[in-house]
Amino acid sequence: MPLREPTLSNLENNFIVNAVCDNRRYDGRRITDARDTQITLGLDYGCCTVSLGETKVMAQVAVEMERPKESRPSEGSLHIHVEMSTLASGNFDASKPGELGIEIQRILERSIILSRCLDLEELCIRVGERSWAVHLYIHVLCYDGNILDCASIAAITSLKHFRRPDITVEGKTVLVHSIEERNPLPLTMHHMPFCTTMAFFKDSKQLLVDPTRIEEKVMDGKLIISINNHKEVCCMQICGQVHISKPQILHSTDVAYLKSKELSEFVKNVLTDDLKYKQNGEKEQQVSLLCKRKKIRMKTICVSFTTLLQKEHYTHT
Amino acid sequence: MAGLELISDQGYRIDGRKPTELRQIRCRLGVFTQADGSSYVEQGNTKVLASIYGPHEPSSNMRSKISHDKCIINCEYSQASFSSAERKHRPRGDRKSLDMAAHIKQTFESCIHTTLYPRSQIDIFLQILQSDGSNYCACVNAATLAIVDAGIAMKDYVCACSASLAKGTTLVDINHVEESAGCAELSAAVMPKLNKIVYSELNGRLHEDEIGKVLDSVVLGCNDMFAVMERTVREHVEETVSNFTHS
Numbered sequence: 001m002p003l004r005e006p007t008l009s010n011l012e013n014n015f016i017v018n019a020v021c022d023n024r025r026y027d028g029r030r031i032t033d034a035r036d037t038q039i040t041l042g043l044d045y046g047c048c049t050v051s052l053g054e055t056k057v058m059a060q061v062a063v064e065m066e067r068p069k070e071s072r073p074s075e076g077s078l079h080i081h082v083e084m085s086t087l088a089s090g091n092f093d094a095s096k097p098g099e100l101g102i103e104i105q106r107i108l109e110r111s112i113i114l115s116r117c118l119d120l121e122e123l124c125i126r127v128g129e130r131s132w133a134v135h136l137y138i139h140v141l142c143y144d145g146n147i148l149d150c151a152s153i154a155a156i157t158s159l160k161h162f163r164r165p166d167i168t169v170e171g172k173t174v175l176v177h178s179i180e181e182r183n184p185l186p187l188t189m190h191h192m193p194f195c196t197t198m199a200f201f202k203d204s205k206q207l208l209v210d211p212t213r214i215e216e217k218v219m220d221g222k223l224i225i226s227i228n229n230h231k232e233v234c235c236m237q238i239c240g241q242v243h244i245s246k247p248q249i250l251h252s253t254d255v256a257y258l259k260s261k262e263l264s265e266f267v268k269n270v271l272t273d274d275l276k277y278k279q280n281g282e283k284e285q286q287v288s289l290l291c292k293r294k295k296i297r298m299k300t301i302c303v304s305f306t307t308l309l310q311k312e313h314y315t316h317t
Numbered sequence: 318m319a320g321l322e323l324i325s326d327q328g329y330r331i332d333g334r335k336p337t338e339l340r341q342i343r344c345r346l347g348v349f350t351q352a353d354g355s356s357y358v359e360q361g362n363t364k365v366l367a368s369i370y371g372p373h374e375p376s377s378n379m380r381s382k383i384s385h386d387k388c389i390i391n392c393e394y395s396q397a398s399f400s401s402a403e404r405k406h407r408p409r410g411d412r413k414s415l416d417m418a419a420h421i422k423q424t425f426e427s428c429i430h431t432t433l434y435p436r437s438q439i440d441i442f443l444q445i446l447q448s449d450g451s452n453y454c455a456c457v458n459a460a461t462l463a464i465v466d467a468g469i470a471m472k473d474y475v476c477a478c479s480a481s482l483a484k485g486t487t488l489v490d491i492n493h494v495e496e497s498a499g500c501a502e503l504s505a506a507v508m509p510k511l512n513k514i515v516y517s518e519l520n521g522r523l524h525e526d527e528i529g530k531v532l533d534s535v536v537l538g539c540n541d542m543f544a545v546m547e548r549t550v551r552e553h554v555e556e557t558v559s560n561f562t563h564s
Contacts, residue, residue: 004381097412099419106416115522221427233528236503236519239420241427243513246532253525 003090008217016218020201020208027212032255034149034196034210037266039157041274045184046162050154053212054144059154060137061162065174068124068131076123076131080108082138082151089143104148107235108138108155111193111226115234118159119188125167125174132164134187145212148224152195157267161274162187193234194263195226196256200242207248209255223249225256229264323483323495331494332361339478339490339538342545344458346466346553352442354467358459361492362449367459369467371439379438387431392422392441394456400448402493418443421456424477424506424516430470439469450492451479453518457506458542465550473508474546475515478538480504480531482523487534503531507539 019026029035035053042048046061068075084092084101092098097105112118123132136159138151163184168175199211199219211219221240227233233253238244324330334340340361349355352368359365375383382389394417398406407414425441441463443456457477464471479491481500488495491502501521505514514536523531 097415099415102412102415103419105412110520114520227525231525232522233519233525234522236517236528238505238514238517239423243427243508243511243515245513246529246536249514249517249532250525250529253528257525 005091008214012214013218016215017201020206023206025208026214029210031207032209034259035212037153037263039153039267039270041157041161041270046158048154048158048161049141050150050157051142052146052150052153052210054142055146055150056141057147057150057154058139058141059151059158060139061158062135062137063132063164064135065125065130066133067129068127072120073128074124075120076133077120078113078118078134078136080105080112080136080138080155082108082140084140087142088140092140092143100147104138104151107148107195107224107226107237108151111152111195111235112136112155112159115191115193115226115228115232117156117189117191117193117228117234119190122188125169126172130174134159134162134164143213145214145216146197146210148195149197149210152193152226153263153267156189156192156194157270159187160189160192160267160271191228191230191232192260192264192267193226193228194260195224195235196259198223198225198252198255200240200244203243207252209259223252225253227253227256227260229261231257323481323488323498323500324486328486330488332492334490336486336488337534337537339541340492342542344462344546344549346462346550352463352467354463354465354469356459356462356466358455358462360451360455360458360490362447363451363455363492364446365452365455365459366444366446367456367463368442369439369460369463369469370442371467372434372437372469373439375436375438383436386435388429388434388437388439390422390426390429390431390439390441392418392425392443394418394421394443394445396445396448396452400445417453417456420453420516420518421460424457424475425460425464427515428471428473428475428508429464430472433470448493450494450496451490451504453477453504454479454490454506457516458546462546462549466553473510474543475506476509476539476542476546477504477506477516478535478542480535480538482527482531487531489534489538501531503528503535505532505535505539507536509540509543512536 016026023031038051040049049058082101082105085094086092125131136155140147163186165184166177166182199208199215200221201219208215221242224237225233226235343359345357348357349368352370354369356367372388379389394414396407398404441460445452454477457475461475479502481488481491481495481502483500496502501523503519505517507514
């Protein structure tokens, strides 16, 4: 039975809003800083746990063989399942997905499946008869705000980490090779879209990147942008009590792009390190890397967000 | 994107429209007597019915969400099984329906003056009778007209429109064929007089540099939509007033 979420007191509310108006956050970050990201890869292929500060999300990929859809006989499929269990937060109900769970699932679906990030045609075994169905399970382990960013990093990392069994097609029979017979194959990913959530405050004049739980309760609304390394926006959503204008949206995409670029590099490094450990036979080793996010300094964002009419240049330290 | 030509060489779309042209819009207010406010909107072949109940005392299952300083908005979205080209039974708690309902609820939470109706509940019920693309936009437009019919206070009209990008030209008001062709689709709900974007969602891939162009055309489409909606409301009010004076 889920607990009722305790209401935030007016004092806390006012404290956070006033701090944001002074370009400060209660945990000492800059407004464009995300929390420390930590990626831990499991022993099995396709298992990954990501922590963004205190928020922890685990992702696991599994495949099974199925009959492909009749409208798309030469493609496999990707299914995303999001579990918001009560262990993450007392007020989550494991039986019903709830508004937050559905939002996370839909945004991940749009960002990963609809943007054609995974090559589904490669997952076809026999046209019209057999194909691979990839299932991505996302479990939220601890909720401290911004599950979506954490889940998107976990999803992309585990999809890239995963290896499916190798197969041989002989006429009508399909032979699946075990891991001892032949090396398993990775999934083909065309690009890596990462989501960035930005919270808006004070009549949409101030934005924060990566809100924590308390900031999420106090915020007016949020802007979610999923962008990949090639500057292509895969999914965007503006919701809540937000009244924003076009220059603010374009500026936010720039912020999201810088974060996505950094994350792409980080994830690639994590995966190559893991490969090295596995090749050296250190099977018991759990790779865990901490990334002190570089403080991206953007001169114009530190100034009021409404003065966006001049062309900005940002320095990356 | 390959195969189907969304824009011909003469610059016409599949259904013969120009790229910046909206579909034919027909709307009516006050279609139901039982509901506090109701409307019927047709955008091309997309037909939506909206009814509003409220503000009223919160129902028993919403009692836990009562707020002392504002009203709760409850939205239900349902797509009839005969609404799409292929008959498809959609169960009540479908993920896509819940997601769409949540989006519409968030849109109106920021536009209705919720602080004027504390401890109450406003219900928005939407039913899609025929779906031909831009479902979210037609729903938002229908809900706005129904809220106006119900007499609930709003900050401004909320007009929604969708746009896509094909061969470098932006197409406004996407229909189902253009949606399934695989191009990116940007829908936005805008408050035209305040010129603010209240809600926006993007499906599909769009390069960062092209977003500005598509956003501009969406806002223009919303302004066109606003002109039609305002005219409908004025005509409805004139008709209602003339009924009073003549009888």
